[in-house]
Amino acid sequence: MNIIDISQVLHNNIPVWPGDTTFSFELSWTKEASGSVNVGKIEMSAHTGTHIDAPFHFDNDGKKVIELDLELYIGPALVVEKKNIQMLSPEHFNDVNFEGVSRILIKTESWIERSEFPTSITALSPDLAPFLAKKGIKLIGVDVPSVDVLDSKELPAHHSLLENDIHILEGIVLDSVKEGIYELVALPLPIKEADGSPVRAVLIER
Ligand SMILES: N[C@@H](CC(=O)c1ccccc1NC=O)C(=O)O
Ligand SMILES: [Zn+2]
Ligand SMILES: [Zn+2]
Numbered sequence: 001m002n003i004i005d006i007s008q009v010l011h012n013n014i015p016v017w018p019g020d021t022t023f024s025f026e027l028s029w030t031k032e033a034s035g036s037v038n039v040g041k042i043e044m045s046a047h048t049g050t051h052i053d054a055p056f057h058f059d060n061d062g063k064k065v066i067e068l069d070l071e072l073y074i075g076p077a078l079v080v081e082k083k084n085i086q087m088l089s090p091e092h093f094n095d096v097n098f099e100g101v102s103r104i105l106i107k108t109e110s111w112i113e114r115s116e117f118p119t120s121i122t123a124l125s126p127d128l129a130p131f132l133a134k135k136g137i138k139l140i141g142v143d144v145p146s147v148d149v150l151d152s153k154e155l156p157a158h159h160s161l162l163e164n165d166i167h168i169l170e171g172i173v174l175d176s177v178k179e180g181i182y183e184l185v186a187l188p189l190p191i192k193e194a195d196g197s198p199v200r201a202v203l204i205e206r
Helices: 128-134 156-163
Strands: 003-005 024-029 039-043 051-053 074-081 103-107 139-142 167-170 180-188 196-204
Touching: 051 180, 128 156, 139 180, 156 167
Parallel strands: 074 103, 103 139, 139 167
Antiparallel strands: 003 196, 024 039, 051 167, 051 196, 074 180, 180 196
């Protein structure tokens, strides 16, 4: 089985949303101190690295991570390249064949220097969601930290995706992935109350 890891590596210098909790992993007990084991402690924002958004992230009445259907995060996914576009809208997807897939992963390559949080990214136009929903899409993944422009407070793309029943995967790494259909596995952790969750996202070549 050929597995392509499309997850960002979590480390103590991983960039996070400006002002958000920084990522930290440290040993709270060492083998030397405890006499038996190393025990790690993690502190992080739910929106660090490769992660999913639960609707509760931007809608107080929205579903939390624990309520999400795991089927969304396992199954065929189409990878498409859409480079050098500021705002993706339906016209950019006229050439795409959506047959047999309910998940689409977009390789924008608009965040190249991943050691720093980006200053601008390819975002989604709010009218893309109804278009993708008509094509049968239930999950969208992007290689950037957000589906909206970074300074947006209204988050029109997030809301439009939710209204159209499309779930969000952010921060995937598609640098070495070619266009085509793969099996995606990107399961969120069952964190009660969470608005999002880090995932280990992989593509399986078929
Ligand atoms: N929408 C972004 C995260 C986001 O907007 C955010 C994350 C942490 C702290 C503040 C944020 N947005 C503030 O306007 C995401 O889904 O990851
Ligand atoms: Zn997020
Ligand atoms: Zn988001």
